[in-house]
Amino acid sequence: MSYTGLAGAANAALAKQGEQLFRQNCIFCHQEDGVGKPGLAPSLTNPELLSIASDSFFERTIHDGRVGTAMPPFAHLSKDKIQAIIAYLRSFAKRPSRAAEVDAQPAAKGDVKLGKQRFKEICSTCHGVNGEGYAAGGSGTAIGKPGFLGKVSDGFIRTTIKEGRSNTPMHGFTGSNGLANLSDREIDDIIVYLRTLNK
Template sequence: MLLRLLALILLGGLGCSQAEADLNGAKLYARNCAACHGEKGTGGIGIPLALPSFQASISDDYLRKTIHLGRPGRVMPTFSSLKEDEIDAIVGYVRSWNSGRAVTYSDKPVQGNPTHGKQLFQKYCVACHGVNGEGAKGTGVTFSRPRDLPIMAPALHNPGFLAAAPDAMIKATLMKGREGTPMVSFLKQGLKEKDIDDIVSYVRSFEKQPLAGSAQVLQAENPVIVRDSPYDLKTTVENVKTAVTTHNFFYGRVQTLEYGLTKPETENPKQVIVYFCNISLLNQALAIDPRVGMFLPCRITILEKPDGKVQVMSVNPKVLSRLFNNSELNELCEQMKQNYTAIMEESTL
């Protein structure tokens, strides 16, 4: 209450009303969060933040740390560029959807037997959270996950989660469950409080284990793959079209780099893009992360420089894994990089 009074005094002294402060939080949320979590927190790629059982089980500190640290490899990015007062404003806006009081948790570690906790985890938790706590697959409420699941099980073996969630919060979630999600109360499943302490201790032990695969994001050596062509522009384009088909893609079309950006008569004919696709690969990519559709179909750019030399280039697909912060894209992006490189090298031999 004292903090709220101080805040009101400061806001008044600065000539800013509480409504204006809330509006700032709404704007910050709309700019940074709504695309994934929904305009009103109903979910999407991200979890439904407005879900009453979620709001009732997490602290403001958990929200702050989650925004600041993100979830490496699990789509939720880090917002380390946001200032503390901006994060506080977002948290305040998110809390405006909930009429209840925010819960607080002790930072005191839960004492349990992690060895027994691992046995219980394997029996009760792996179906949703994965064998090693890597989390469920998919990116939220999209066709990349079963429609009968209202929420994706989070990755517990993740440095962002472990830094944000105190033992007491994990324990409370296990004991009470979360209504409206597959997370049930383990007390109602027949476990005793001591058993739950053991599971919490095992989850906390993830901090001492090697980073989970689901928390790893590929680092691209270079964001662009470039090869010099010994051929003229026309020959290089035909070579790329041929190489595309020999690598199980179908050729789509060739258009200038400036197509649609300027008048047709002013387009530069010495800068072109070859589009190609593999339907099976396309479906696989969209099922992992629908946002990949922004970069499809596949494309390779061919440029003739002023000195007459020709270059072939494309984006390094491994950048997508890092850009989308989605470890599930790692294998696919590595495969796509190899495909792009092989096509470009074959066309410039």
């Protein structure tokens, strides 16, 4: 068997272990195959997320949880077990990883006041006025809390706003097919406003 074959077999075995751990710890909220449940838990296996989220993002989120949301910490799981769960999630990937490229994007520079206005007009319907997510009764996740903002780059937020997430309520916000055709500057305004919610 070639090195590639050995690596593939090892990844498959790790993903199989991860599936069992996912069923024991995650399926109750994130549902079968990690598709999520609107109003309770986001999809973990949609192609856009898997292509831009780093292993570190998943590892820290699983380990630390998200304070103020339904996502508890799973600090009792060893690093190896968390990596197995990540390998299982990665087994759903349909696109190559762009995580390093996305995280290397420049920090957002914009106008906080304009960003706040745009957030309230465009984003708050789903994510809540202060980004509190499902707790506000919307269909969007809690993007205004430290458990999210402390783990994502501006590139991650920027790319998510632009491209959205298929098979979720989060659609893209650029181009003629976007829910709103936001410019790069308008998106950066929203990002710098979001960052103020983490303070």
